[in-house]
Amino acid sequence: MNTATQNLENDHVYILRLIDVMGKMVLNCATDTVHMEMVVNLIKTYADGFHHAKEEKVLFPLLVEKGFSNEQGPVSVMLHEHVEGREFVTGISRRIDVYKAGNVSALPEIYQYMQGYVDLLRAHIGKENNVLFRMADKALSNDEQLSLLNKFAAIENQYEKGQIAESILEIEGLEAFYLEDVPETISPASGL
Numbered sequence: 001m002n003t004a005t006q007n008l009e010n011d012h013v014y015i016l017r018l019i020d021v022m023g024k025m026v027l028n029c030a031t032d033t034v035h036m037e038m039v040v041n042l043i044k045t046y047a048d049g050f051h052h053a054k055e056e057k058v059l060f061p062l063l064v065e066k067g068f069s070n071e072q073g074p075v076s077v078m079l080h081e082h083v084e085g086r087e088f089v090t091g092i093s094r095r096i097d098v099y100k101a102g103n104v105s106a107l108p109e110i111y112q113y114m115q116g117y118v119d120l121l122r123a124h125i126g127k128e129n130n131v132l133f134r135m136a137d138k139a140l141s142n143d144e145q146l147s148l149l150n151k152f153a154a155i156e157n158q159y160e161k162g163q164i165a166e167s168i169l170e171i172e173g174l175e176a177f178y179l180e181d182v183p184e185t186i187s188p189a190s191g192l
């Protein structure tokens, strides 16, 4: 059976792929502001827009109805981490503008905020996949999981047709640029 928690875990796969790209951009000291802005837009549209809307507007409220606390425990921790993530993204976005205005000292700050977001989201997704969603699976009936899936579909319908698929294509495009295996080069020492 398709479950709402599995649906969210599928989103996590793409979010993890996006944060792998961000990690590589930091490692490579990437300076392409078009790519940086694409990353910010992808977080705003896909990770924090589409995915977090499904969690915050649909899953978490039902879990609270089922007796989970939204003031302490896993739901409240997840909500708090979503807020922290937004602060990192605001930091990235503001520093991109400063860098674009010609201030190169903003670049290391962009990397700091990007790495902060990567570390936060990687741990956050681990907690959701391994702890909160497993608790949710135990608490929710099959009918409730299906009803959540219908509400997720309604959220997707609020986006322009094809926009979510387009976000995934953009993540794949960035991935091909930053994470593609570097082909082995023939070493001059090999004599070939």
Ligand SMILES: [Fe+2]
Binding pocket: 052, 055, 078, 082, 124, 128
């Ligand atoms: Fe989350």
Ligand SMILES: [Fe+2]
Binding pocket: 008, 012, 051, 055, 125, 128
């Ligand atoms: Fe999530």
